[in-house]
Amino acid sequence: MATALAMPLLMCASGIYAAGDAWWRRRRRSSASYVQVRRDRAAERAVAVAEAVVADEYALLVADGADADAKTSGMRHHERPVTDDRVAEGRSGEAA
Numbered sequence: 001m002a003t004a005l006a007m008p009l010l011m012c013a014s015g016i017y018a019a020g021d022a023w024w025r026r027r028r029r030s031s032a033s034y035v036q037v038r039r040d041r042a043a044e045r046a047v048a049v050a051e052a053v054v055a056d057e058y059a060l061l062v063a064d065g066a067d068a069d070a071k072t073s074g075m076r077h078h079e080r081p082v083t084d085d086r087v088a089e090g091r092s093g094e095a096a
Helices: 002-027 034-066
Strands: none
16 A cells, blocks of 8 residues: 555655746856856957947047048057957057
């Protein structure tokens, strides 16, 4: 008789445990995954590059207004290769 009740009791207990575990995981905050961290770093890098592009274009606009012959030399900030995960550049291409 005890063995006949063991299987349904075990299945019922495991179902209750699984439902409680799923409920707990949905409400508990987990730490950021590797993918989320990489996505956040890429977003920060994109914002830094966008700020540099705007600053460079503004500087060119001001320079063209002041002196039509003034030209910038070399590669501008947003044309340089970006390092792996670090945002090493500040605004307008200065090193941080």
